[in-house]
Amino acid sequence: MKRYCLxxxxxxxxxxxxxxEQWHQNIWPEIAESILSSGIEQMEIYRVSNRLFMIMDVGDAFSFEAKAKADASxxxxxxxxxxxxxxxxxxxxxKPGEKWVLMNKIFSLK
Structure with missing residues (x-):
């Protein structure tokens, strides 16, 4: 399993x-389905002030490109x-048009 942070x-x-935050307490079922069907196994979003931090645990078949293509349609x-x-x-x-920005891991205790 891979983990991505954005x-x-x-x-x-x-x-x-x-x-x-209220919208995210009860996301639409179609949104949950699109997340799960893309190979994302777990997703969490954290907030400090107005900055959001998303953690995604994904299966081997997950691809940002495939997710973007499925989402577009x-x-x-x-x-x-x-x-x-x-x-x-x-x-x-x-970058222009970029929404969630992928973060680089700079430390791991393990």
Whole structure:
């Protein structure tokens, strides 16, 4: 199993952040299905201030490219992503069009 960690910022507005967290307390079933069917076995999102940190544990068959392709053709995922973009903003150093940015592991105790 592989683990990926990604980061993204929210718009720095307390009310928007509150609403964003409420959406994530009960995600749409189609979104959970798209995550699981892509080979993501576990996903968690943490927040400090307006910075988000996502941890994904994935199976051997997982591919970011395949997930992006499946998401692009999934109307419900596109609807969710459009809705979530009302709360999100790219990291200051993100490439154009880049949303979640893959983080580099710099330390492991093991």
């Amino acid at each position: 980061a993204l910022d929210l718009i720095d507005d307390d009310e928007l952040i509150k609403v964003y 999934n109307e419900k995922v596109q609807e969710w992503e459009t809705l979530m973009w009302n709360f999100q903003q790219p990291l200051p150093f993100a």
